[in-house]
Amino acid sequence: MGRKEAILNKIQILITNHFSTPEEAFAFFDKDGDGKLAKKEIVKLLKQAEISGFIRGIVASKLIEGYDKDDDGFIDWEEFKFAIDEISDESK
Incomplete structure (x- = not known):
């Protein structure tokens, strides 16, 4: 498992273990x-x-870069949902 996949897997585990829905996770972190x-x-x-403190900032920037479709520098609900769906698909 590559670094990207390992990070995405940890995010998926967090969301599925601690929140009932992706919407709940988004609202919690917003x-x-x-x-x-x-x-x-x-x-x-x-x-x-x-995720290791050493790389959190880099990973956050890469997530925004990869999923911020409207280039506003943020991840909105639709972009978050897209990312979660992609993470879920990759884990199958």
Whole structure:
């Protein structure tokens, strides 16, 4: 399993073990309630997923880069849902 797959697997485990739905997970990490996950909110998600502190910032930036379809620098609900669906598909 490559590094990317290992990180995505940890995120999936966090969401499935601690939240009833992806919507619940998104709402939990969207601390300011603006409907978007900022980099600092994604870093907190990665911390909860037990991603090493050394690489959390890099991984958060890469997640935004990879899933921020409207290039606003945030992950909104639709982008988050797309990412979760992709993570789920990769784990099958």
